[in-house]
Amino acid sequence: MRFTQPxxxxxxxxxxxxxxxxxxxxLSRADVSRxxxxxxxxxxxxxxALLSEGMVQETGTRSTAAGRRPMSLALQKERKMVLxxxxxxxxxxxxxxxxxxxxxxxxxxxxxxxxxxEELAASIIQxxxxxxxxxKDPKAVSGLAxxxxxxxxxxxxxxxxxxxxKWKSVPLSYALKKHLPFPxxxxxxxxxxxxxxxxxxxxxxxxxxxxxxWGEHIGAAWLSDGKxxxxxxxxxxxxxxxxxxxxxxxxxxxETQAAGWALVEPYPEVTSVKQLCSMAxxxxxxxxxxxxxxxxxxxxxxxxxxxxxxxxIIIGGGISAxxxxxxxTLLRTFERRAASIIQEKTSxxxxxxxxxxxxxxxxxxxxxxxxxxxxxxxQLKHHQGA
Ligand SMILES: [Zn+2]
Numbered sequence: 563m564r565f566t567q568p569x570x571x572x573x574x575x576x577x578x579x580x581x582x583x584x585x586x587x588x589l590s591r592a593d594v595s596r597x598x599x600x601x602x603x604x605x606x607x608x609x610x611a612l613l614s615e616g617m618v619q620e621t622g623t624r625s626t627a628a629g630r631r632p633m634s635l636a637l638q639k640e641r642k643m644v645l646x647x648x649x650x651x652x653x654x655x656x657x658x659x660x661x662x663x664x665x666x667x668x669x670x671x672x673x674x675x676x677x678x679x680e681e682l683a684a685s686i687i688q689x690x691x692x693x694x695x696x697x698k699d700p701k702a703v704s705g706l707a708x709x710x711x712x713x714x715x716x717x718x719x720x721x722x723x724x725x726x727x728k729w730k731s732v733p734l735s736y737a738l739k740k741h742l743p744f745p746x747x748x749x750x751x752x753x754x755x756x757x758x759x760x761x762x763x764x765x766x767x768x769x770x771x772x773x774x775x776w777g778e779h780i781g782a783a784w785l786s787d788g789k790x791x792x793x794x795x796x797x798x799x800x801x802x803x804x805x806x807x808x809x810x811x812x813x814x815x816x817e818t819q820a821a822g823w824a825l826v827e828p829y830p831e832v833t834s835v836k837q838l839c840s841m842a843x844x845x846x847x848x849x850x851x852x853x854x855x856x857x858x859x860x861x862x863x864x865x866x867x868x869x870x871x872x873x874x875i876i877i878g879g880g881i882s883a884x885x886x887x888x889x890x891t892l893l894r895t896f897e898r899r900a901a902s903i904i905q906e907k908t909s910x911x912x913x914x915x916x917x918x919x920x921x922x923x924x925x926x927x928x929x930x931x932x933x934x935x936x937x938x939x940x941q942l943k944h945h946q947g948a
Contacts, residue, residue, distance in 0.1 A: 573941070575600055575607050575936050583637050584661060584934065585617060590632035592917070599919065607934065616641050639663050644928035645706045647847045648751065648920040649673060649682070650880075651726050651778045652822070652834075656689045657695075659925040663762060667693060668921070679721075679732040687741050705744045707928030708734070709751040709920065711779060713794055719748035726779075726809070747931050751920060752781040753876050755913075757930065758923030765876075768786070772836055772872040776859065777879035778822040785872050790939065793844055800865055802858050819858035822881055825851060835881050836917075839888075856880075857890040860895035867900065867908045878913030879920065 565681045578598050583589060584948045589597070595605035614616040620633040639660045643770070650673060674681055686708065694700040712724035719735020733749045752775045759765055759773065767788040775781040780798030782792050797811050798817040806818030818824050826832045832841070842849040863875055893910060913919045930936050 588634040674822035705932035709924035755923035761926035771874040775879040820855035856892040883916040
C-alpha cells in the first residue's frame with residue numbers, strides 16, 4: 563500500500579471524513595474534499611478504504627446544476643455500535659446505539675439498593691452479555707460506555723466517590739475490562755449528559771452554559787470555552803429551604819426541596835416523579851409540592867446565574883421532562899426574583915433530549931471515544947487556532 567502522506571495525518575483525515583459524513587447527508591467525494599480542504603487524491607484514497615471496511619456506502623447518484631451526477635456517500639450506520647449504560651441511584655438504563663446515535667435496543671431496570679462494587683460490576687456484565695447474545699454480529703460493538711452518579715477519574719475509569727453508596731476509589735473500568743471483549747469507558751453522569759447535548763443538540767462551543775441534571779439528585783456543571791470545570795459542583799446542596807434533612811447531613815439543601823428522592827419520600831407507594839406528576843391533577847397537595855420544587859430550583863438558578871453569568875442554563879435529567887406548567891412556574895419565578903441584570907444575560911431551556919438525556923449522553927461519550935474522536939479533533943483545532 564502506498565501512502566501519499568504520513569500515517570498519523572492520514573488517520574486524522576480519516577476521522578475528519580467519518581465525522582463530516584456523520585454530520586451531513588448526501589455528500590460526494592468532491593464535497594468532502596472541498597469542505598475539509600483536503601486534496602482529491604487523499605480524499606479518494608481514504609473514502610475507498612472506508613468503503614472496503616464497510617464503514618461507508620455509496621447511495622446512488624444525485625443531480626447537480628452542472629448535470630454531473632457524482633455518487634453520494636453515507637455512513638453504514640450499523641457497521642459499528644456502542645453499548646451504553648447509565649447507572650442512576652434508582653434505575654439503570656442500557657442501550658445499543660448505532661453510528662447515528664439511534665437506539666436499536668433499550669432496557670431499564672431498577673438499580674440495586676446501595677450495591678457493592680462487585681454487585682454492580684456483576685449486573686453490568688450480565689446486562690451487557692444479554693444484549694450481546696441477542697445480536698447477529700456482537701463483534702460490531704466497539705465498546706461499552708458507562709455513566710455513574712459519582713466522581714470519576716476519566717483517564718482510568720476509577721470511580722473516586724459515590725456518596726450514596728459510600729464508594730471510595732473503585733477501579734470499575736479495570737474490573738470490567740477483564741470480563742468483556744471490548745474497551746470500557748466510565749464517566750460522570752453530568753459530564754456525559756453535556757456531551758450528549760453537544761452531540762445531539764449541536765450546542766455552539768462559544769456559548770457558556772450551566773447544565774443542571776434534575777433527577778433523583780440535582781447535579782450540575784459549568785461550561786466555558788467548550789471546557790467543563792469540576793465534576794464536583796455541589797449545586798444540589800446550596801441552602802434554599804428553612805427545613806428538610808438532606809442526605810448530605812445539612813438542613814434545607816436544594817435537594818430537599820426539589821430532588822427526586824425528596825419529592826417521592828412522603829409517598830412510599832410512589833416509585834417515580836413521573837408517577838407523582840400524573841397524580842398531581844387530582845391532588846392539590848402533590849401539585850403544590852411540585853410547584854414549590856420548580857420555584858426552589860429557580861431560586862438555585864438565580865444564585866448560579868449571579869455567580870457564573872452563563873449565556874444559557876440547560877435543564878436535563880428525568881425530572882426536566884415534567885409537565886409544561888411546572889416548567890413555566892420555574893421560568894416565572896426566575897423572571898420575578900432575579901435582578902434584571904442577571905435575567906438579561908441568561909436564558910433557561912430544557913434539554914431537547916428530555917428524560918433520555920442520561921442514556922443518550924453516555925451513548926455520545928461512547929461514540930466519541932470509540933469511533934469518532936470528535937473531542938480530540940476539536941482539541942487539535944483549538945491548538946492550531948491558538
Ligand atoms: Zn445536602
